Amino acid sequence: MERTKVFLTEADRYVFGKGTHYEIYEKMGAHCTECDGKKGVYFAVWAPAAECVQVVGDFNGWDGSGYEMTRLGESGIFELFTDKAQNGSMYKYLITARDGRKLYKADPYGNYCQVRPETASIVTSLDGFEWKDAEWIKAQSEVIHEKQAISIYEVHPGSWKKKDDGTEDGFLTYRELADELTKYVREMGYTHVELMGIAEHPYDGSWGYQVTGYYAPTSRYGTPKDFMYFVDKLHENGIGVILDWVPAHFPKDAHGLAEFDGCCEYEYADPRKGEHPEWGTKIFDYGRNEVSNFLIANALFWVEKFHIDGLRVDAVASMLYLDYGKTPGNWVPNKYGGNGNLEAMEFFKHLNSIMGQRNPRAMVIAEESTSWPGVTKPAEEDGLGFTFKWNIGWMQDLSLIHI
Numbered sequence: 001m002e003r004t005k006v007f008l009t010e011a012d013r014y015v016f017g018k019g020t021h022y023e024i025y026e027k028m029g030a031h032c033t034e035c036d037g038k039k040g041v042y043f044a045v046w047a048p049a050a051e052c053v054q055v056v057g058d059f060n061g062w063d064g065s066g067y068e069m070t071r072l073g074e075s076g077i078f079e080l081f082t083d084k085a086q087n088g089s090m091y092k093y094l095i096t097a098r099d100g101r102k103l104y105k106a107d108p109y110g111n112y113c114q115v116r117p118e119t120a121s122i123v124t125s126l127d128g129f130e131w132k133d134a135e136w137i138k139a140q141s142e143v144i145h146e147k148q149a150i151s152i153y154e155v156h157p158g159s160w161k162k163k164d165d166g167t168e169d170g171f172l173t174y175r176e177l178a179d180e181l182t183k184y185v186r187e188m189g190y191t192h193v194e195l196m197g198i199a200e201h202p203y204d205g206s207w208g209y210q211v212t213g214y215y216a217p218t219s220r221y222g223t224p225k226d227f228m229y230f231v232d233k234l235h236e237n238g239i240g241v242i243l244d245w246v247p248a249h250f251p252k253d254a255h256g257l258a259e260f261d262g263c264c265e266y267e268y269a270d271p272r273k274g275e276h277p278e279w280g281t282k283i284f285d286y287g288r289n290e291v292s293n294f295l296i297a298n299a300l301f302w303v304e305k306f307h308i309d310g311l312r313v314d315a316v317a318s319m320l321y322l323d324y325g326k327t328p329g330n331w332v333p334n335k336y337g338g339n340g341n342l343e344a345m346e347f348f349k350h351l352n353s354i355m356g357q358r359n360p361r362a363m364v365i366a367e368e369s370t371s372w373p374g375v376t377k378p379a380e381e382d383g384l385g386f387t388f389k390w391n392i393g394w395m396q397d398l399s400l401i402h403i
Helices: 010-018 134-141 174-188 224-236 289-306 316-320 342-358 392-397
Strands: 029-035 038-046 052-057 077-082 090-096 102-105 152-155 192-195 213-217 240-245 310-313 363-366 388-390
Touching: 010 289, 038 090, 052 077, 134 224, 152 174, 174 224, 213 224, 213 289, 224 240, 224 289, 240 289, 289 310, 289 342, 316 342, 342 363
Parallel strands: 152 192, 192 240, 240 310, 310 363, 363 388
Antiparallel strands: 029 038, 038 077, 052 090, 090 102
16 A cells, blocks of 8 residues: 555554554544545554454444454554545544444544534544744744733633634634634733643533543534634734643543553553542553653644643642642552652653744643642753743633742
């Protein structure tokens, strides 16, 4: 089979397995491409414990017969090219687990989803948007964050302002929000907007903090390119954009990451490590290369593909402490007998180091509510390497401190 640049190579699989494929989102997921002279879609998904993976969608009547994906060696990745799918096609992965269960899963690397309560992924291309923020990006690349005065306006797009259009939700679109919010933020003198709940999530009441689509701007307010327009518009008006980013946990919704192929792949298998009892959610396995790669590449994805200026990392304390929100006997100490999650520490060092190398203009802000030492100390000096620590005590004032 003649391959284009979209298809996964042996080198791609090797680097992904090492946890350092920082552009893995360019290969995993669903990508419009061409193979053997035919236009179609290339699908790739990581499901190492699956017995079989099929692609089902509106292009095949949601019947996976004849759409079995090929397992790529020992990588745990399955792939399929089909000329039946196209841009705009709806799809899911039909995974047959080892115990025979049939699991219909949304694409972990998908860039666009149906509007909730529907849960299918939608093939889309992120290429072709004409960015107009080159001057902003250049200027921000020369900024020293610790010497820059910033004032942040925190916004939940779904509730900041409603419109009376006869719909139940009354949501502003990304494009409408860009115009309305730009005007307000400039009048009020803020330098940055911080957006809550942008990554796709099934439940409005979570405000976006229980994510099922880490690589997809929520379709509640429009398309991925509509969101690009939003960011570009704010940049044109001298306003930076920060996203709340949630690598601390994920929900148990059937179409999401939990027990993705019938086994615990994205989460720790031991529930004493892999579940938040207070939140009813799963905890990522930060020590597994493919999982840390998924998350670190996701952070880079928002900055590099959507021109985001910073990430405010949610619930950092819950990641650092193995006993966070847990009763005695219901958590597992680290190898030294302590309560620090050594794998989460290394994850943060890796994340912040590579972000600083690739995108020094981007801030990475820790919402860390304890006295954990060295949150903003450089990783090479055994700190976590964050740009700032969110002052949880002053959170309503949206102030930042650098310690």
